[in-house]
Amino acid sequence: MEKTAPGQRGLFFLMPHRLHPNDPRPNSIGGFELPRFNSGLGRELITGRGVSVYFDQQPPNAWTEHFHGVVQILVALDSVDAVASWNLNGEQRRHGVTGQFVWLLPAGTPHALEWLGHAGMVALYVETSFVREVCGTDLTKAVIDDFSALARSDILACRLTGEFRELCRRSKTAAPAIVESAGTLLVTLILRHFVLRKTNLRLPSDCLRKVLDNIDAHIGEKIFRESLARVAGISVRTLSDGFKDQTGLTLVAYIMQRRTILAMAQVDAGIFTKTAIAADFGFSDQSHMMRRIRKLRKAEEIAAAKAAQASTERPKEGSAG
Structure with a gap:
């Protein structure tokens, strides 16, 4: 590689x-x-x-x-x-x-x-x-x-x-x-x-951080909402709604995105084989992982272009804190 x-x-x-x-x-x-x-x-x-x-x-x-x-x-x-x-x-x-x-x-x-x-x-x-x-x-x-x-x-x-x-x-x-x-x-x-x-169902920062840390700790495994809710000390419904409100992603979408981000870093480092990386991060196979990585790279480019455009476009007048 x-x-x-x-x-x-x-x-x-x-x-x-x-x-x-x-x-x-x-x-x-x-x-x-x-x-x-x-x-x-x-x-x-x-x-x-x-x-x-x-x-x-x-x-x-x-x-x-x-x-x-x-x-x-x-x-x-x-x-x-x-x-x-x-x-x-x-x-x-x-x-x-x-x-x-x-x-x-x-x-x-x-x-x-x-x-x-x-x-x-x-x-x-x-x-x-x-x-x-x-x-x-x-x-x-x-x-x-x-x-x-x-x-x-x-x-x-x-x-x-x-x-x-x-x-x-x-x-x-x-x-x-x-x-x-x-x-x-x-x-x-x-x-x-x-x-x-503006968010309506904000999770406390320490609660959200516990969930994110637990996901990272078990990123290559099958992760259940029930276990994450127990870690956070809240109900599954509260976790699901609050997580989506805070991150803009469902738990399932976030876990897949996080797996892809971490796997992409390993692929770019070039130390381990793609097959080993795919297995470590819970992908079905190398092809599945690489499709996700290509999709993520394209999403990064789009996000960068949108952020650059947002920095030069004036929004509607409103309160800034």
């Missing part, structure tokens, strides 16, 4: 980054400073007209209170413990988080962060005009929420998360235009999911 370098067969290779050409700002983001403690890989802020991006495999660090003149979106790519605090309109908030999380802050919000472990981090600095293009209005409230569900259930978010995680861990980075494009797509997905999207 021909092996391909990370990122060349992934979304960065497919992405039409000319839609978001890197057009560097003359100055850095106000309030941004490179972390005192970092990976030592020489990371720098990649500045753009709409979205600027900083990423690193971040060791424990603490940022004292500061603010930026743009919207900040912080994503923990791996599970980590952290303490986030902010002061918005005179109201001081302090929030401890564990796991993969996302933190959205309106422009000009004083905030501080204690990062208590080693984990991949992406900090996205978003011009308010870009937020208005995606959301139809300004971001006015801080949001801190679990990110793992979006990163696992949305095929584009899953690919972007994986690509950024890979970039955080290696010394050689991608071209600025590609990093900015990936950051732009990730910002668009996050704004549409955590700001614009």
Whole structure:
């Protein structure tokens, strides 16, 4: 099997980054400073007209209170413990988080962060005009929420998360235009999911995470809704309705998509045979797996094109948090 370098067969290779050409700002983001403690890989802020991006495999660090003149979106790519605090309109908030999380802050919000472990981090600095293009209005409230569900259930978010995680861990980075494009797509997905999207049957984050973790742990086996409901401590009906509301997928569709995503990563790595991979992830045979992978690759391209289009189309006016 021909092996391909990370990122060349992934979304960065497919992405039409000319839609978001890197057009560097003359100055850095106000309030941004490179972390005192970092990976030592020489990371720098990649500045753009709409979205600027900083990423690193971040060791424990603490940022004292500061603010930026743009919207900040912080994503923990791996599970980590952290303490986030902010002061918005005179109201001081302090929030401890564990796991993969996302933190959205309106422009000009004083905030501080204690990062208590080693984990991949992406900090996205978003011009308010870009937020208005995606959301139809300004971001006015801080949001801190679990990110793992979006990163696992949305095929584009899953690919972007994986690509950024890979970039955080290696010394050689991608071209600025590609990093900015990936950051732009990730910002668009996050704004549409955590700001614009309304849910009625929301499952608690810890409950949903238990279900997703259990599925990953048994991904090559036959998985029953009843066993997942027991893990979550809720009824099958509540799980089915809440899961569809949160992820946009039925349990059956999610499990097949997750099997395909994980199998595709193994196929791209080229370490094991396709026959072995198909058996490990519960496919009927190699042909079945490869059909699913081809379908998933096409869906990724379509999702990327839609996200790129969404970042340039103004939605109807409404509340953005």
